[in-house]
Amino acid sequence: MGKIANPDLAKEGEKNFLWAKGHMTALSSIASKYAKQKPLEGTTVGVCLHVTKETSVLIDSLLLAGAKVKLAAANPLSTQDDIAAYLATRAEVWAWRGESGKEYDWCIDQVLSTNPDVIIDDGADLHVAANMKHVKSVKGGCEETTTGVVRVRPSRRTGSWAIR
Numbered sequence: 001m002g003k004i005a006n007p008d009l010a011k012e013g014e015k016n017f018l019w020a021k022g023h024m025t026a027l028s029s030i031a032s033k034y035a036k037q038k039p040l041e042g043t044t045v046g047v048c049l050h051v052t053k054e055t056s057v058l059i060d061s062l063l064l065a066g067a068k069v070k071l072a073a074a075n076p077l078s079t080q081d082d083i084a085a086y087l088a089t090r091a092e093v094w095a096w097r098g099e100s101g102k103e104y105d106w107c108i109d110q111v112l113s114t115n116p117d118v119i120i121d122d123g124a125d126l127h128v129a130a131n132m133k134h135v136k137s138v139k140g141g142c143e144e145t146t147t148g149v150v151r152v153r154p155s156r157r158t159g160s161w162a163i164r
Helices: 007-023 025-037 053-064 081-087 101-112 125-132 146-158
Strands: 044-049 068-073 092-095 118-121 140-143
Touching: 007 025, 007 053, 007 081, 025 053, 044 053, 044 101, 044 125, 053 068, 053 081, 068 101, 081 092, 092 101, 101 125, 118 125, 125 140
Parallel strands: 044 068, 044 118, 068 092, 118 140
Antiparallel strands: none
């Protein structure tokens, strides 16, 4: 069970998702292709990205491919609460605009508590937390930003993992 600001915003979030999906034709086309094959069936994907209408199209694609998605916000100040509410009708979401630092860390911990097989991250907070907590279920992941990659490299070499 996730945590969002206001589930009543889901209808507005769905409208914004549909608008984005209509404008992100390449990803939508790929999602349609894999919706039939379900190559991610049985895979739990832990996600820590900006919760925006654009991200909702990626989450939709993962869901259509058969993944179980667990989502936390990569930046609480960019979270669109209507999108979080819509996505919470389809996946587990821990995200709301204006989370405190403590709440942000808690949301990441909630994603990791689901033992994701794969993680998708922006800024490396999910990767770092997974390593600090020795989450053994993670088989792979991707980091969206060069900043996150730069941040993880020295930690990997020294064995010293710090979220902030």
